[in-house]
Amino acid sequence: MSAFKDLLSTNDMIILDGALGTELEKRGYDVSGKLWSAKYLIENPQVIQDLHETYLRAGADILTTSSYQATVQGLKDYGLTEAKTLDLIALTVTLAAQARDKVWADLSEAEKARRPYPLISGDVGPYAAYLADGSEYTGAYELSQEAYKDFHRPRIQALLDAGADMLGIETIPNVNEVKALLDLLADEFPSVEAYISFTAQDDQHISDGTPIEEVAQLCDSSQQILALGINCSAPALFDGLIARIKSVTEKALVTYPNSGEVYDGATQTWKSAPDNSHTLLENALRWHKEGAQIVGGCCRTSPDDIAFIAQAIR
Template sequence: MGSQAPSLSMREFLRQSGGVAVVDGGLATELERHGADLNDPLWSAKCLLTSSHLIRQVHLDYLEAGADVIITASYQATIQGFEAKGYSTEDSESLLKKSVAIAREARDVYYGKCCEGSCNGSEGRILNRRPIIVAASVGSYGAYLADGSEYSGDYGEAMTLGALKEFHRRRVQVLTEAGPDLLAFETIPNKLEAQAFAELLVEEDIKLPSWFCFNSKDGINVVSGDSFLECASIAESCKKVVAVGINCTPPRYIHGLITTITKVATKPIVIYPNSGESYDADRKEWVQNTGVSDEDFVSYVNKWCEAGASLVGGCCRTTPNTIRAIYNTLPNRSTSPPK
């Protein structure tokens, strides 16, 4: 799909991944576990300024756990957000590109380790290395606001379709230029932003494949209250989108939402739920007593795949251990576990 990975269609990528590809897990919460202080409007993107080595390490941790897709640290990285911190437009764009460069470098390092020794059963045979996708994250407008509104989808009546397209336009252009394999539009909270992304991809004639992932807090609608079915239909109808799905949603809602997607979508379904914990936007922390264990999380995985999911990973509060457990529970992957 990109210059450093085999140029594959999504369906060929899935075929080479054994039918189900593994997406990585939570980035920000894993960065915090490594000691990063993310108490900042930039959240995980703060590490692009202060500790890019931690981002690279987390990417590597997920690759070694079995992830076939690693998602860049650009979810909350926006030109507007960096400019608010005093950075020039040029520097802000460079930081966006840096997020992709770090992920690509992590992939190269991982492949280098495969050359040196055994890597997912390859015995160092670099020609047989598994394809790995670098997905450039495009977070919602709510993520930029840093007020938790990506969990409500409430942008106010003043926010229009045109304004959303202009907010995201240059960011999408820059991330595309940085050379990822895919654009991952994540945590889309409402129908308006889904439409903005779909129109923007067409207007800019973006050549990279994309996926759209929505979030839900009731298993029926996206978090704004808009119909999940209608949102999935927008993704399905956009020719630039190669997969549609769900992220940052409690595991208990995923099966029903996959069923909803299959009513309108023929494209591969990608799901990467959070741990089931609730996010308190006022206190800016996760409420732990609502979550599930890795064992419980992974117990859902094959049921999700049977329902139609073909890319599976984790979002907030999931870890490399979660991703390793997902890899090992998939019948098509568990015969050659990651090191």
Template sequence: MRQNLTHILSTPHLLITDGAAGTHLEAMGCDLNDELWTAKVLKESPQLIKQLHRDYFEAGADFSASVSYQATIEGYTKQGLSESEAIALIKASATLLLDARDEWWEQQGKADNRRYPIAAASIGPYGAFLADGSEYRGDYELSAQQLRQFHQQRIEILWDQGVDLIAVETIPRLDEALVIAEIVQELGAKCWITFSAQNSSQICNGQEIAECIRALEPFECVVAVGVNCTAPQYIGGLIENIKSQTNKPIVVYGNLGNSYDPNSKTWCEHDKQGVTSYLEYARQWKALGAKIIGGCCGTTPMEIKQIFSNID
């Protein structure tokens, strides 16, 4: 049975989502320099996916997202898999998460008096399938119908596996967010939608975040809105802009402020001397009104544990 998100999101306490999948899988020894990125691990080392989720639950995450951000039928078939094999791997991303959650809960979480975690299915933008960094530009030319054709089947597959939430992530353009919201609404599912942003007021294709949040307001299926995979110094201003347009819970999970190289599929570290810590940013975001906080590229279970241990 799916969890009651309305009840869970009404709690007065901060909720914590997980950190980066790719960063932690690389720390486990995975080579992600591939067009499938983390989705290749579903095929090669599914046991590591379960360990990934468990590590984030142990660190304090109330939510964890499946490793399906870049797991698409088009992406898998492009690399030689059949459509049925691709669908099986997309399904596996959800079942590995659900199994990891329930195993952790029975072995540890229940005894530690933790919240029963929410299982979210990650949906990335069309730009993630292109694997050229365009989820940070949104400069692909697709019609609303083409976007629907790309997203619909995968969303239906993942929802049918029994997840609690569709986590729509790193969306660089409003029209794509609206298409996905329509699919989720028609399915009777629930989602959050988070945009990638280029500064404190604009998403990655230049549209104002306030305009995007306002456009999503009529969709009851969208239970939270926010930003992810965005430089942390911009997130405070983005929260202020989002808050001006909605009373829905705000979800934020930034990256560590590094720059992405689409050729090597890696994040290039900047000089961190004098830079605000991720924990301090998280404290600021909570004070500004963020309800759900976690981490994106560059973050690890360590950042999630710091948030869990130091912010109520």
């Protein structure tokens, strides 16, 4: 694999897509329950493909598969066989690929010349997503290194077998899970390229309290992690976190915040007011000046946000 490396080497600013689950919710789809948006892989996969197409038309360069909540264990708990769970994880890549094919075919040659060919990033969420209790924002869970690997291995394999161009390992709140994922990639998926991003509750640590510099140094030593950063965290925290990450690595930086609202895992709702002090575009441009190469949005952001970024840089 070299598609992600090539994208980084030829583009000064790369646009990720935005929220999936909260955008479906905004459009009237029920995303409650442990599967969250992944239940639409079973009930109505077309709505996921439609949203992928919307983000691509908005200008996204990297399309994230709908596999964040789609884990083998989570889908088995829903009553599916292991074979069916793997088929559904593979479907997340198929839906993204179909969306890319459709949108790219509709673009004029002039439009294609103004943007890179979009990549499909196989989404690897944390063990916390399976727990569905909001622990993405605390990191308050602990498995053995082998248990973490056993949890992540089949989904990663299914995403790659289905044709994902790269992996997006995201919303990771726990340093020991980071260690397990890096070892898993090195030992069992040595050719895969990936970015990894973490959640944070202050501007110095990831969510479990580990200093961000310590986590960034772990990632800096990985040949397969080509970019790292922060996602689904309050925008106000990013400036300090970016500076600390930059102090220990020269790898590309990734920034895609949530709206600044706070997630309540017990009620599966977003609370407090969004941070409207700056738009996502304003934040993305500022963080780009501070070193972020890959920018986008996470929970409670929208295709309009992504479109504003694309219009500003193209």
